[in-house]
Amino acid sequence: xxxxxxxxxxxxxxxxxxxxxxxxxxxxxxxxxxxxxxxxxxxxxxxxxxxxxxxxxxxxxxxxxxxxxxxxxxxxxxxxxxxxxxxxxxxxxxxxxxxxxxxxxxxxxxxxxxxxxxxxxxxxxxxxxxxxxxxxxxxxxxxxxxxxxxxxxxxxxxxxxxxxxxxxxxxxxxxxxxxxxxxxxxxxxxxxxxxxxxxxxxxxxxxxxxxxxxxxxxxxxxxxxxxxxxxxxxxxxxxxxxxxxxxxxxxxxxxxxxxxxxxxxxxxxxxxxxxxxxxxxxxxxxxxxxxxxxxxxxxxxxxxx
Amino acid sequence: xxxxxxxxxxxxxxxxxxxxxxxxxxxxxxxxxxxxxxxxxxxxxxxxxxxxxxxxxxxxxxxxxxxxxxxxxxxxxxxxxxxxxxxxxxxxxxxxxxxxxxxxxxxxxxxxxxxxxxxxxxxxxxxxxxxxxxxxxxxxxxxxxxxxxxxxxxxxxxxxxxxxxxxxxxxxxxxxxxxxxxxxxxxxxxxxxxxxxxxxxxxxxxxxxxxxxxxxxxxxxxxxxxxxxxxxxxxxxxxxxxxxxxxxxxxxxxxxxxxxxxxxxxxxxxxxxxxxxxxxxxxxxxxxxxxxxxxxxxxxxxxxx
Numbered sequence: 001x002x003x004x005x006x007x008x009x010x011x012x013x014x015x016x017x018x019x020x021x022x023x024x025x026x027x028x029x030x031x032x033x034x035x036x037x038x039x040x041x042x043x044x045x046x047x048x049x050x051x052x053x054x055x056x057x058x059x060x061x062x063x064x065x066x067x068x069x070x071x072x073x074x075x076x077x078x079x080x081x082x083x084x085x086x087x088x089x090x091x092x093x094x095x096x097x098x099x100x101x102x103x104x105x106x107x108x109x110x111x112x113x114x115x116x117x118x119x120x121x122x123x124x125x126x127x128x129x130x131x132x133x134x135x136x137x138x139x140x141x142x143x144x145x146x147x148x149x150x151x152x153x154x155x156x157x158x159x160x161x162x163x164x165x166x167x168x169x170x171x172x173x174x175x176x177x178x179x180x181x182x183x184x185x186x187x188x189x190x191x192x193x194x195x196x197x198x199x200x201x202x203x204x205x206x207x208x209x210x211x212x213x214x215x216x217x218x219x220x221x222x223x224x225x226x227x228x229x230x231x232x233x234x235x236x237x238x239x240x241x242x243x244x245x246x247x248x249x250x251x252x253x254x255x256x257x258x259x260x261x262x263x264x265x266x267x268x269x270x271x272x273x274x275x276x277x278x279x280x281x282x283x284x285x286x287x288x289x290x291x292x293x294x295x296x297x298x299x300x301x302x303x304x305x
Numbered sequence: 306x307x308x309x310x311x312x313x314x315x316x317x318x319x320x321x322x323x324x325x326x327x328x329x330x331x332x333x334x335x336x337x338x339x340x341x342x343x344x345x346x347x348x349x350x351x352x353x354x355x356x357x358x359x360x361x362x363x364x365x366x367x368x369x370x371x372x373x374x375x376x377x378x379x380x381x382x383x384x385x386x387x388x389x390x391x392x393x394x395x396x397x398x399x400x401x402x403x404x405x406x407x408x409x410x411x412x413x414x415x416x417x418x419x420x421x422x423x424x425x426x427x428x429x430x431x432x433x434x435x436x437x438x439x440x441x442x443x444x445x446x447x448x449x450x451x452x453x454x455x456x457x458x459x460x461x462x463x464x465x466x467x468x469x470x471x472x473x474x475x476x477x478x479x480x481x482x483x484x485x486x487x488x489x490x491x492x493x494x495x496x497x498x499x500x501x502x503x504x505x506x507x508x509x510x511x512x513x514x515x516x517x518x519x520x521x522x523x524x525x526x527x528x529x530x531x532x533x534x535x536x537x538x539x540x541x542x543x544x545x546x547x548x549x550x551x552x553x554x555x556x557x558x559x560x561x562x563x564x565x566x567x568x569x570x571x572x573x574x575x576x577x578x579x580x581x582x583x584x585x586x587x588x589x590x591x592x593x594x595x596x597x598x599x600x601x602x603x604x605x606x607x608x609x610x
Contacts, residue, residue: 089489184394186512187530208513211530220527220604225492225516259607293609299525300605302564304598 003043003248004114004141005032006133007123007237008103009053009071013083014276016090016231024277025057027080028123028147031237033066034281035268036121036245038289041065043245044114046133048106050078060282069111077102090229091206110136119248121240122146127156127163134166143253145169147240153179165197171240173204186211187218202243202262204236212262217255221262222300224270224292231276235269238281242268267292308348308553309419309446310337311438312428312542313408314358314376318388319581321395321536329582330362332385333428333452336539338371339586340546340573341426343594345553346370349419351438353377353411355384365587374416382407395534396511415441424553426545427451432461432468439471448558450474451503452545458484470502476545478509491516492523507548507567509541517567522560526567527605529575529597536581540574543586547573572597 007029014021029047036043044067049058051073061068083097108129115138122130124147134144144167152160153176164170170193178184181192190201190213201213207226212219243265250257267289274280312334319326334352341348349372354363356378366373388402413434420443427435429452439449449472457465458481469475475498483489486497495506495518506518512531517524548570555562572594579585 185530185532187532190530205513208510209525209527218530218604219607220514220530222514222525222527222605225490225495225523225525227490227492256608263607297607297609299523300527300607302524302568302602302605303561304602 001040001042001119001248002114002117003036003040003119003121003244004046004110004117005029005036005043005121005123005241005244006046006108006125006130007032007121008080008125009045009047009049010080010082010103012233012277013081013097014231014233015085017086017088018230019276021231021276023081025054026082026234026277028125028237030278031234031272031281032121032123032241032244033061034064034278035238035241035265035272036248037064037066038242038268038284038286039245039264040248043067043248044070044111044117046070046108046110048072048074048077048102050074050102051076053079067111067114070109070114072102072106072109074102084233086232090232108133108136115139118142119244120144121244122163122167123237123240124149127152127159131159131163131166134163143168143244143247145171145240145244147171147236148176150176150179161196164193167198169200169202170198171202171204171236171243173206173236177201177203187213200258204239210239210262210266212258214255214258219255219259219262221259221266222296223266224295224299226270226273229273232273233277235272238272239265239269241265263293263296267296306345306347306424306553307419307422308341308345308424308426308549309351309415309422310334310341310348310426310428310546310549311351311413311430311435312337312426313385313430314350314352314354315385315387315408317538317582318386318402319536319538320390322391322393323535324581326536326581328386330359331387331539331582333430333542335583336542336577336586337426337428337546337549338366339369339583340543340570340577341550341553342369342371343547343573343589343591344550344569348372348550348553349375349416349422351375351413351415353379353382353407355382355407356380358384372416372419375414375419377407377411377414379407389538391537395537413438413441420444423447424549425449426549427468427472428542428545429454432457432464436464436468436471439468448473448552450476450545450549452476452541453481455481455484466501469498472503474505474507475503476507476509476541476548478511478541482506482508492518505563509544515544515567515571517563519560519563524560524564524567526564526571527601528571529600529604531575531578534578537578538582540577543577544570544574546570568598568601572601
């Protein structure tokens with residue numbers, strides 16, 4: 001099954017209470033594809049980088065089964081750059097630098113071979129860029145998932161509403177769900193989001209796990225109690241990538257497979273935060289991932305009688 | 306199996322964004338015993354009330370299988386009174402009035418018949434009152450659980466440490482765990498608490514569920530996503546009461562039975578918040594409780610493959 005992702009590929013400079021990274025490779029598209037590659041090696045990434053972007057990183061993507069023909073490299077362009085600093089609680093951060101560069105004029109083009117992909121992941125980007133990708137699909141995908149953030153609610157709410165009408169699954173965090181709907185209770189917020197288009201909603205709560213809602217079912221995925229979060233950058237994208245990678249190779253898109261997909265995404269995200277940037281994911285083995293998924297299982301399972 | 310509880314019996318006046326209660330019956334001991342009575346009708350409550358306390362409430366306790374011979378009624382005394390107002394998010398509250406009255410000089414006496422009770426629940430009270438109860442036991446109980454709060458950490462930390470050495474299970478919320486240990490990560494906080502005495506720790510996270518820790522195992526109990534919390538008063542005590550009531554009738558005190566007990570406590574607490582004070586618990590049937598426990602099960606269970 002093909003999986004198509006649109007999302008940024010970027011340079012990040014990260015500061016946490018534990019240290020400071022160099023200018024490292026990041027971006028939603030990078031984390032999503034990398035996480036999805038643990039399950040699906042038949043995927044493509046639509047994105048844009050500058051001529052300053054290291055070709056060996058693109059080669060590494062290809063080696064993981066990520067088709068990069070949809071990654072544009074405009075002549076003379078510079079790669080999107082973000083620098084941020086996390087506060088002591090790791091739940092909030094300040095953006096120090098945002099240089100949009102080539103991302104500022106990004107006009108996504110979906111390679112012909114992927115216009116019938118049954119799984120489409122819209123990473124956090126301006127809602128009109130996300131919509132341009134959906135509109136290029138020749139066949140309506142089986143599942144379109146999207147991420148977004150407060151920033152787009154602030155400056156492009158109408159556009160965001162238009163894109164929401166086109167998708168099956170919205171993946172946001174608790175603050176975003178509350179801002180989007182004006183509802184504090186997450187169960188009510190999920191209902192309001194479904195009124196906007198998606199039939200499935202995932203609300204991520206960081207160290208408190210994640211909630212998956214359909215019209216008539218709810219699933220509470222736990223988070224592994226960690227002693228240390230080294231760098232939260234990319235955890236949300238890793239979650240989404242693991243989820244979509246797992247779902248894209250399932251026979252059936254049931255609520256049960258969605259539940260497992262949320263656990264898989266949570267497990268991958270729990271690795272992501274252990275080191276700076278994508279480092280831990282790059283080292284990660286399938287065995288380690290399987291063991292972590294089992295840890296989530298024993299963390300939350302109990303006998304009814 | 307006998308279950309002995311020490312805890313306050315009080316009058317509460319509660320204000321929430323949804324309304325205001327009259328002066329109603331509350332107190333940790335009340336909620337704990339009431340919740341435990343869904344499982345165990347062979348229990349006693351050690352407490353103190355004033356002569357102003359309604360005898361029909363005491364009669365109702367007896368009808369639920371709660372032995373009230375340990376409830377002192379000092380001549381001319383007035384019942385402990387607390388008034389509080391919840392903020393809009395229901396996670397914080399202001400105390401408007403605290404009149405200790407008879408609770409200020411409370412010297413607990415455990416009835417002879419209960420000095421060999423195998424289960425002992427120390428509701429939130431000054432740590433030296435809690436310790437006086439433990440010291441009256443003729444046989445070391447199989448399980449001693451205790452609740453406490455920030456207030457005692459502020460004014461009686463040494464006493465609290467002495468009492469902690471005597472108990473098996475500490476039940477606190479996340480803020481209390483952090484204040485007691487100075488650790489932000491709850492997994493680390495739980496370890497530090499175990500260094501202080503208890504071999505089991507439950508950290509309650511409100512709408513984010515609860516964590517159960519032993520030396521080498523962890524369980525994450527979800528919270529039911531609610532659309533409305535009407536009145537959180539007593540939810541923590543109800544949790545503890547349900548947990549101890551359930552445990553006290555199990556054949557074995559294993560980590561598996563502890564897990565189920567946490568779910569049972571969570572289910573009872575989810576009812577408690579639906580109405581003012583003890584009202585919802587008083588109306589609650591065993592069938593409703595069983596259905597709610599099943600809802601927790603389907604909320605959090607998934608297939609590993």
